[in-house]
Amino acid sequence: MAPSRSQGHAFGLRDLVVSLFPVLIGLIASVLFWGLIVPLGLLILIPFRTFVLQSALNFRYGKGRFTLADGIDALFGNDETSGSSSAPHMLLVCKGTTPNISVLQNRFLQHVFTYGDDTSGQAIFGERLKSRFVARKWGWPVWERMDEDAFDIRRHVKLLSNSGSMLSEDDVLDRMSELIQEKEVHATAPQWEFLLVPYYTPKNVPAQSQDSYFACIIRLHHAYGDGASVLLLLDKALADCPIAWKIDPMQPLVRSPPLIWTLSAHAFGILPFLRTLFSTMWDNSPFIVEEKRGYSDRKFVAWSEPIRLSFFKELKNNSGTAFSSIVLTAFCSALRKLYHQKMDSSQLPDVAKVALVSAMIPYKTCRLQNTFCTYSVPCAISQPDVSLRLQETHASLKKITSSGEPIFAYFAMRASGLLPRVVMDPIISAARTAILYSNIPGPTRPVVLFGSEVIQMGGWLSMIKSYGFGIISKSTCDHVRLCLTTDSSLISSRSELSRFLEDVEDELEMLGRIYHVPLVRNDKDDITSTIRRRRSDYDMDLKRTG
Numbered sequence: 001m002a003p004s005r006s007q008g009h010a011f012g013l014r015d016l017v018v019s020l021f022p023v024l025i026g027l028i029a030s031v032l033f034w035g036l037i038v039p040l041g042l043l044i045l046i047p048f049r050t051f052v053l054q055s056a057l058n059f060r061y062g063k064g065r066f067t068l069a070d071g072i073d074a075l076f077g078n079d080e081t082s083g084s085s086s087a088p089h090m091l092l093v094c095k096g097t098t099p100n101i102s103v104l105q106n107r108f109l110q111h112v113f114t115y116g117d118d119t120s121g122q123a124i125f126g127e128r129l130k131s132r133f134v135a136r137k138w139g140w141p142v143w144e145r146m147d148e149d150a151f152d153i154r155r156h157v158k159l160l161s162n163s164g165s166m167l168s169e170d171d172v173l174d175r176m177s178e179l180i181q182e183k184e185v186h187a188t189a190p191q192w193e194f195l196l197v198p199y200y201t202p203k204n205v206p207a208q209s210q211d212s213y214f215a216c217i218i219r220l221h222h223a224y225g226d227g228a229s230v231l232l233l234l235d236k237a238l239a240d241c242p243i244a245w246k247i248d249p250m251q252p253l254v255r256s257p258p259l260i261w262t263l264s265a266h267a268f269g270i271l272p273f274l275r276t277l278f279s280t281m282w283d284n285s286p287f288i289v290e291e292k293r294g295y296s297d298r299k300f301v302a303w304s305e306p307i308r309l310s311f312f313k314e315l316k317n318n319s320g321t322a323f324s325s326i327v328l329t330a331f332c333s334a335l336r337k338l339y340h341q342k343m344d345s346s347q348l349p350d351v352a353k354v355a356l357v358s359a360m361i362p363y364k365t366c367r368l369q370n371t372f373c374t375y376s377v378p379c380a381i382s383q384p385d386v387s388l389r390l391q392e393t394h395a396s397l398k399k400i401t402s403s404g405e406p407i408f409a410y411f412a413m414r415a416s417g418l419l420p421r422v423v424m425d426p427i428i429s430a431a432r433t434a435i436l437y438s439n440i441p442g443p444t445r446p447v448v449l450f451g452s453e454v455i456q457m458g459g460w461l462s463m464i465k466s467y468g469f470g471i472i473s474k475s476t477c478d479h480v481r482l483c484l485t486t487d488s489s490l491i492s493s494r495s496e497l498s499r500f501l502e503d504v505e506d507e508l509e510m511l512g513r514i515y516h517v518p519l520v521r522n523d524k525d526d527i528t529s530t531i532r533r534r535r536s537d538y539d540m541d542l543k544r545t546g
Contacts, residue, residue: 033270041415041418045418045419049140049418053068053138053140054067057137057142066134066142067131067142067143067145068141068142068143069140069141069142069143070414070417070418071413071414071417071418072226072371072372072413072414072417073141073223073224073225073369073370074223074418074424075370075416075417075424075428076370076428076464077133077135077141077221077223086183086185086222086223086462086464087180087182087219087220087221088227088459088460088461088462089176089179089180089219089301089459089460090220090227090457090458090460091172091176091216091456091457091458091460092215092217092447092449093200093215093454093455093456093457094213094215094450094452095211095212095213095452095455096212096214096451096452096453097451097452098196098198098199099196099214099450099451099452101157101159101196103450104194104196104450105153105154105157107238107450108129108157108194111237112125112126112129112233113125113126113129113130114126115236124365124366124367124368125233125236125367125368128143128224128225128367128368129156129190129192129224129368130145130146131144131146131190132146132186132188132190132191133191133223133224136421139420139421140420140421141223141421151190152189155189156189156190156192156193156194157193157194157196158194158195158196159195159196159198160195160196160197160217163198163199164199165199166199166201167199167200168201168203169200169201169203172197172215173301173303174494176217176460177298177300177494179217180301180460180462180463180485181298181299185219185220185221191221191223192219192220192221192224193219194216194217194219195218196214197214197215197216198214199214200213200215214452216449218230222464223370224368225368225369226359226369226371227438227459228359228363228372229249229367229368229369229370229371230368231243231245231249231442232249232250232363232367232368233368234447236366238449239447239448239449240451241448243443243445243447244443244444244445245441245444246441246443246444246475247361247441249359249361250362250363250366251361251362252361253361265403265406265408269408269409269411270408272404272405273408273409276375276376279353279376280353280376280431281431281432283353283432285349285434286339286343286434287467287468288432288433288468289466289467289487289490295487295489296488299463299485299486299487300485300486300488300493300494301483301485301494302484302494302497302498302500302501303458303484303501304481304482304504304505306479307480307505307508308479308480309475309478309479309480310478311512311519312326312480314517315512315515315517318515319387319391319394319511319515321391321394322394323439323473324356324397324439325393325394325397326390327439327473327482328379328393328397329380329386329389329390329394329511330504330505330507331437331469331471331504331507332352332354332380332381332389332393333503333504333507333510334500334501334506335352336348336382337503339381348381348382349381349382350380350381351378351379351382352378352434353376353379353433353434353435354376354377354378354379354434354436355374355375355376355377355433355435355436355437355467356374356377356397356400356438357372357373357436357437357438357439358372358373358374358375358406360410373407373409373410373413374409374413374436375405375409376400376433377393377396377397377400378396379393380393380396386511386514387511387515390511432466434466434468434469435471436461436469437470437471437473438461438471438472438473439473440459440472440473440474442457442474442475442476443477446477455476456476456481457474457476457481458472458474458481458483459474460483460484460485462485463485463486463487468486468487468489468490469484469485469486469490470485470486471483471484482501482504484497484501
């Protein structure tokens, strides 16, 4: 029997209601948020912080002794996660004569601490580096200004302990694994260090080489700034000459989003933001650490062999995807293998949710700061075909980044930093994720530091909240390093983490074979890419994937 006109009309109306329902909910949520919650927050919270709380701190301790922290600086000053680390780490490998430690200390005293804003004359790096972050003062995060006579540069710029003998790359990574598991860099002083490793031997250096090398380790509590702002400090005040960056944080991107799109993202971004937040709250990934096992007292760091940047460029062009999509696909492919080795493979999830870190470029001021947002990207993991995993992951990444969610996430993160710790800590703990990923484009030409050339750079994320893996892809001139941080509750040793990274490298080689982009040896500056073919079933996989 053919449907009647009324039945057809009812069916069409139902379709219309279903399609408009999410829009209606989003509109209601936006009106409530911007029309009620934000105005009340601005009218109550900001005057209370500015005129009541800050004035009380000035009256009790003297003007300028304690200053309320806000924004993402305050948000990432969380100190309640047991067994976690609060400080990201950076490693700079230099080719040249090791400088005296006094040279480094004087560089900080005479250049870093005195580098000022041309308009105000304020020492924009020195003020932050001479202050100590206090997670709780009367229940609020604050910056404590240290007295000049109490600040000792020798506590912060110094030799790595027990580094008097030659240290190999593995030795330094072992030492960094010990450093990154420390919850605080300093308990009573500003929480940062610049450590010199005077005798350092990189991998793959010929035995007959007469070249000298040294390394520098930067440790910085996350409240002080993000990776891009640390690179700004390196560029403006620490390096011997200005640095040519692939992406300058102080300059706008080539294509800035239209104003109407930005306004729309702020107005209607709350619904996708809340949807993502709630989905992460109920994420049952076995790689979410804290609630399932709790962070241990042991952390491990490792980095991949240097991989030519041209490999990623060609693979990106041939596959029609993006750099981050390629890295995340290779990582999730290795994670898939780890899942089969350690867990019930029948329970393999369809996706692994990755918290992607995105810098909000351009930075308005050249100072240490946290100007980024994080948002969740579902990356394919159960799909057996690696090329399809790449395309599915890229589609998810493209969908999220082209929406208004990242912009609203940045606003929400900054606004959360205005709250007291009793409210802020549950917020930062609610959004759980197994993996945190950040891509930090580096210099396009060699950096000169203390008269020597920086030939390698690496960065490692701090272990906070719930994630089991922190990933940074860091480029230096013509090559890329993948840097991983994890907890011993997931990976039992640094050697096991290195083997996991080899699996990531093998997956990159697999993708290269599929898209006809071979991995080549990188021998510039004694750096070699030694990604090895270790599987005998590549040809079979290629046949399966076409």
